[in-house]
Amino acid sequence: MNKKSVDKAMLFFSGLWSRMKENSDYFENIKITLRSGTREYFARFTYERGEIYRDYLGERKKCSDYNSLPEILREYDSALISYNERGTEILIEADDKNVRMKNREKQTEPARLSTVKSGREYLLSPGKAAPLLRELGILAENGKIKNDKVRKYNQIDYFLELADGILKDVTPDRELLVLDCACGKSYLSFAMNCYFTEVKRRKCRFIGVDVSPEVIKASERTAKNLNYKNMTFVCSDLAEYMPHTPPDLVISLHACDTLTDMALAFGIRSRASAVMSVPCCHKDILKQYSYEPFSMVTKHGILKARLADTLTDALRAAYLEASGYEVSLIEYISPLETPKNIMIRAVYTGKRSEEAAQNYKALKEMIHVSPAIEKFGKKIQERGL
Numbered sequence: 101m102n103k104k105s106v107d108k109a110m111l112f113f114s115g116l117w118s119r120m121k122e123n124s125d126y127f128e129n130i131k132i133t134l135r136s137g138t139r140e141y142f143a144r145f146t147y148e149r150g151e152i153y154r155d156y157l158g159e160r161k162k163c164s165d166y167n168s169l170p171e172i173l174r175e176y177d178s179a180l181i182s183y184n185e186r187g188t189e190i191l192i193e194a195d196d197k198n199v200r201m202k203n204r205e206k207q208t209e210p211a212r213l214s215t216v217k218s219g220r221e222y223l224l225s226p227g228k229a230a231p232l233l234r235e236l237g238i239l240a241e242n243g244k245i246k247n248d249k250v251r252k253y254n255q256i257d258y259f260l261e262l263a264d265g266i267l268k269d270v271t272p273d274r275e276l277l278v279l280d281c282a283c284g285k286s287y288l289s290f291a292m293n294c295y296f297t298e299v300k301r302r303k304c305r306f307i308g309v310d311v312s313p314e315v316i317k318a319s320e321r322t323a324k325n326l327n328y329k330n331m332t333f334v335c336s337d338l339a340e341y342m343p344h345t346p347p348d349l350v351i352s353l354h355a356c357d358t359l360t361d362m363a364l365a366f367g368i369r370s371r372a373s374a375v376m377s378v379p380c381c382h383k384d385i386l387k388q389y390s391y392e393p394f395s396m397v398t399k400h401g402i403l404k405a406r407l408a409d410t411l412t413d414a415l416r417a418a419y420l421e422a423s424g425y426e427v428s429l430i431e432y433i434s435p436l437e438t439p440k441n442i443m444i445r446a447v448y449t450g451k452r453s454e455e456a457a458q459n460y461k462a463l464k465e466m467i468h469v470s471p472a473i474e475k476f477g478k479k480i481q482e483r484g485l
């Protein structure tokens with residue numbers, strides 16, 4: 101290639117090189133296809149544990165810069181440089197006549213591989229997220245969603261749809277920090293990470309907290325297999341956990357009983373821009389509440405339990421509103437998928453509702469309860485988050 105084209109290609113390349121260092125947690129590789137007549141040769145740059153490596157003509161070299169690249173380019177007729185970051189591919193096409201740089205839409209696998217026949221367009225379709233869905237055991241080798249995983253897939257994807265709507269409200273001037281409370285094997289965090297990073301192209305960092313060392317190890321393994329470097333997993337009782345940086349978005353999916361309250365209290369104390377929580381079982385208020393005028397309802401165990409679910413979420417919603425959040429309770433997925441299908445969605449506005457505070461106080465006194473969300477809120481406050 102002539103000097104003019106090589107110089108222009110290198111000008112573009114230097115920008116990508118800086119980007120690689122800046123975005124090292126999202127960077128995948130730089131692949132270079134070099135053509136000489138009808139023959140093709142390949143070079144590749146990778147970034148591993150803070151070191152850059154170059155593979156070229158069967159040789160692997162550690163390199164601190166790209167100074168040797170112009171010399172290599174000059175030896176060939178043309179070059180196609182493909183810079184790969186999660187969700188982004190940037191191409192530089194260079195030959196003697198032209199040097200062009202362009203973005204190319206990333207598809208992991210053809211979208212036709214999606215076989216879920218619900219009529220709904222999935223945000224994380226196999227076309228966009230095949231490696232993730234395979235790693236989570238949702239997508240079979242033949243490219244079909246496994247029958248026994250369709251529900252989990254639906255739950256996660258609907259959660260993402262609602263998260264999508266909330267993204268515009270969460271705009272820190274740095275990477276978005278998402279805290280997944282009682283993360284389990286972190287399916288939700290992995291899916292959200294893939295969606296935010298690779299589809300929405302938002303820089304984000306995830307912390308998953310769970311008391312079980314097994315699920316934390318499993319989550320770390322999954323992150324390693326997927327090469328997701330923007331995730332940390334912490335083995336801790338959520339009640340004891342204190343993040344170094346306040347999270348922007350607090351999520352929890354099926355955090356049992358008062359763990360959901362803990363997650364909501366975290367959100368409030370850290371002034372998270374948004375909290376999205378799908379509660380699990382509700383035992384705490386059920387154990388505590390009594391209300392004489394409803395004795396004909398509460399004498400039936402099943403009705404007492406259902407009313408307890410409603411009272412618990414109503415108290416949570418009012419407490420959030422009194423703390424400056426705009427709250428909506430949504431049936432986020434069909435009850436046929438899971439009966440635990442209510443989402444508490446709260447967006448910080450800073451306007452504390454006095455009416456909600458009074459309603460909260462009146463209701464808790466009326467039914468003789470001491471809600472966990474308030475206890476956790478005070479505890480976190482005492483620790484100075």
Ligand SMILES: C[S@@+](CC[C@H](N)C(=O)[O-])C[C@H]1O[C@@H](n2cnc3c(N)ncnc32)[C@H](O)[C@@H]1O
Nearest residue numbers: 282283284309310311312336337338353354356
């Ligand atoms: C029903 S699972 C939900 C996991 C995950 N969010 C999901 O939807 O797949 C509840 C999780 O809460 C965790 N857990 C229970 N008590 C906890 C505590 N005190 N602190 C942190 N995690 C806890 C369990 O280890 C379990 O992984």
